[in-house]
Amino acid sequence: MNKREGAMQLPRLEVAGVDAWLVRLFDDIDDANMPWIMALLRRCEESFGEALIDLVPSYTTLLVHYDPLQLTPGEARSRLAMLLADLDPGEDGDQGEGTSDNVKELQVWYDDSVGPELSLLQEHSGLSREAVIEAHSGQEYHVFALGFAPGFAFMGSLPKELVLPRLDTPRKRVPAGSVAVANRQTSAYPRISPGGWNLIGRTSARLFDRERDGFSLLRVGDRVRFVAVDRDRFEKAGGDTTPAEERGPNASRKNS
Template sequence: MKLRVEVAAIDCLTLRLFDAIDEANVPWLLAAAEQLRAAFGAALVDLVPSYTTLMLHYDLTRLDDAQARALCEQALKDLQPSTADSGRELSLPVWYHPSVGPDLESLARQRGLRVDALIALHSGRAYSVFALGFAPGFAFMGLVDPRLASPRLATPRQAVAAGSVGIAERQTAIYPAVSPGGWNLVGRSPARLFDPSLEGFSLLRPGDRVRFEPVQRDEFLRLGGDETPMETRA
């Protein structure tokens, strides 16, 4: 790890710790976030971890650029990855079915897989939450099995249903609300990803580990899932 400090705005710095996305980055980024929060204290406005960076927003009435950079260097000197619990383990139910996952069958064909094999691959590993973005509660997770990696749709859908589970390249995610989107949709979850009653308003946080648990339609509905079909075309 080699720290590089870049200007993001007059009161924001981007702290770049890595160059490539890797699940092994997560403990380092969490440890860095903890150290920076302690170092900046009341001068910290916001701290946003991502795949390889942290964006640090500080209070200009308390610190200038040079002071902020010095605090960053001091806080991250001799940084070691966290050996403590790096996040929660969550299991989220997913109903994998073409009626709610309109790309399930076509993606299986493209990847030379049976549908049940695709489901087994997607639900067979835990995913690290790398970052939150795009929409409130939208968690970018990875890395999916290389056999599932697929590019985004050439033409995004205008309205993806809330709870839709998608794959894009080697990432996976659940859409927290109805929104445009171009990920390959393979199922739907009844989990509520955005909730104003939660701390940070999001069910998932960077550093969490998520497993998808395949469920049948009846269980999906019992848990509050919405089976309203989507159009299959992009």
């Protein structure tokens, strides 16, 4: 597993319980990790078959949960070792690096009323309002993991000029659809919830729907692009224009 130059590390297999192995493919978060993780995920699906219970990918790892009645820990480990021996992220045509037809687009209304930290991000970056919006919406992001809340997708990586620490004091109520940034990540809140990320806009997309197959609009391995729209187009798409809660003058920030 040494076909990519740069940050590739040798994979490590770590015990994650009596019925799970954690495969650590990388030590550092990097956009280029995703094709390798998704290649291993597909191989596990094929190799483990009915013995597979669940696969949980993240930025640097893949958790493999299997049925201990069908496989012993040693057998599962040996199977993973074989899959890793000649792992190739280019072994099929869909490794998270597909064509633009596979990119999921989320329409976003970037505005201070729904994104109170938009002006803060402008000050922090030294960019104009238009440049901040262009920087955030001008690239594709990979969905590295799902978590925190159903449908909440951790996406990266942000351009360096948009990196901003999380709020030290989280909001008690973040409106559904709020588009936010924190450190090198960006996401959108699928439902009303507490949250400590910096709000910069809002999407009209329905990110979590119990009637949808799989519930979540976004899945690990997806590529996502945010598309800036004006208020009129946002409202016509069903977007909620209710102002977000302000941080407050005494809110501080985390340093990491």
